[in-house]
Amino acid sequence: MEIQLLGCVEARAHSGGKLPLPHGTKLLLTALAWTPGAFVADETLIERVWQERRPMHPRDALYIQATRLRKALGADGQRAAGFELARRRGGYVLAVDERSVDTGRFRALVRQARHTARAGRTDDALDLYARALELWRGEPLSDVRTPWAESARTALRREHRDALIGSAELYLRAGRHEECLPQLHWLAEMHPFDEKVAELLMLALHRGGRQADALDCFRLLRMRMVDLLGCEPGPDLRLLQERILARDPRLGLGGVGSAYAASA
Structure with missing residues (x-):
C-alpha cells in the first residue's frame, strides 16, 4: 500500500485501487502519515484534525476515526502488508515504512541527490532530483483544509522550492x-x-x-x-x-x- 500526500490525500492498495476514505478518516490518516512510524499523542492528533471545531468528546471521536481507518486499511480484503495503526499509551503510531508515503520517498530521493551531487556525479544527481519532483501531483494535501494542513503545506512548498533550486543549480553547472x-x-x-x-x-x-x-x-x-x-x-x-x-x-x-x- 502507498499513501499520497503530494496532491490530494489518497491511500492505494498494491493492486492500484484507491481505498475509500471518509473525510474524517482522511484527516486522521494525513495527521499520522506526516510522521510515519512515529508516535503521535492523542492531543496532537485532536489538534491536527479538529483544531477549529473540536468535538464535545474528542478522544471518543478520535477512537472512532482510528477504528474506521483500520477498517479502510483492510478494505482490499486483507490487512495491508506492512501497515498497522497501533495504539500506544496516550497516542497512535502508523507503523509503516516511510518510503510507503510519497513525502518520505521525496525526501529520501532529495537527500540522495544532494549526496550524489557532492560526489561530482551530476547526471545521476539530476536523475534523482527528477524522480523526486515527479512525485508531486499538485498542491500537497489539496483536499485537507485545516489550519494544521496549511502549515504542513507551507513546509512542503519550501522543500519543493529547495529541490527545484538544487536541480536548477546542477543544470547550470552542467551547461544545460x-x-x-x-x-x-x-x-x-x-x-x-x-x-x-x-x-x-x-x-x-x-x-x-x-x-x-x-x-x-x-x-x-x-x-x-x-x-x-x-x-x-x-x-x-x-x-x-x-x-x-x-x-x-x-x-x-x-x-x-x-x-x-x-x-x-
Missing part, C-alpha cells in the same frame, strides 16, 4: 541552462520576491543569449520590491545585473550566479 528554464520561470511566478530564484533565472537566460530578458527579470523584481516592500534587491543580485550589463564572459562558465562571481 535551457533545460531548467521552465522550472525557473514557474518558480519565479510562485516566489515573486525570491532573489535566489531570480538570480538563477537571470543567469540561465543570459547563458541562453537572452540578455535583455535577463535584465527585464531584474527590473521586474526590483520594481516589485521597491513598490511593495520598500527595499532594493540585495548586493548579490545587483552585482549579477552589473556583470550581465558588462557581458562578463566569465558568466558563461560553469559557475552559478553570485556564488561564482564571488570566487571569480
Whole structure:
C-alpha cells in the first residue's frame, strides 16, 4: 500500500485501487502519515484534525476515526502488508515504512541527490532530483483544509522550492541552462520576491543569449520590491545585473550566479 500526500490525500492498495476514505478518516490518516512510524499523542492528533471545531468528546471521536481507518486499511480484503495503526499509551503510531508515503520517498530521493551531487556525479544527481519532483501531483494535501494542513503545506512548498533550486543549480553547472528554464520561470511566478530564484533565472537566460530578458527579470523584481516592500534587491543580485550589463564572459562558465562571481 502507498499513501499520497503530494496532491490530494489518497491511500492505494498494491493492486492500484484507491481505498475509500471518509473525510474524517482522511484527516486522521494525513495527521499520522506526516510522521510515519512515529508516535503521535492523542492531543496532537485532536489538534491536527479538529483544531477549529473540536468535538464535545474528542478522544471518543478520535477512537472512532482510528477504528474506521483500520477498517479502510483492510478494505482490499486483507490487512495491508506492512501497515498497522497501533495504539500506544496516550497516542497512535502508523507503523509503516516511510518510503510507503510519497513525502518520505521525496525526501529520501532529495537527500540522495544532494549526496550524489557532492560526489561530482551530476547526471545521476539530476536523475534523482527528477524522480523526486515527479512525485508531486499538485498542491500537497489539496483536499485537507485545516489550519494544521496549511502549515504542513507551507513546509512542503519550501522543500519543493529547495529541490527545484538544487536541480536548477546542477543544470547550470552542467551547461544545460535551457533545460531548467521552465522550472525557473514557474518558480519565479510562485516566489515573486525570491532573489535566489531570480538570480538563477537571470543567469540561465543570459547563458541562453537572452540578455535583455535577463535584465527585464531584474527590473521586474526590483520594481516589485521597491513598490511593495520598500527595499532594493540585495548586493548579490545587483552585482549579477552589473556583470550581465558588462557581458562578463566569465558568466558563461560553469559557475552559478553570485556564488561564482564571488570566487571569480
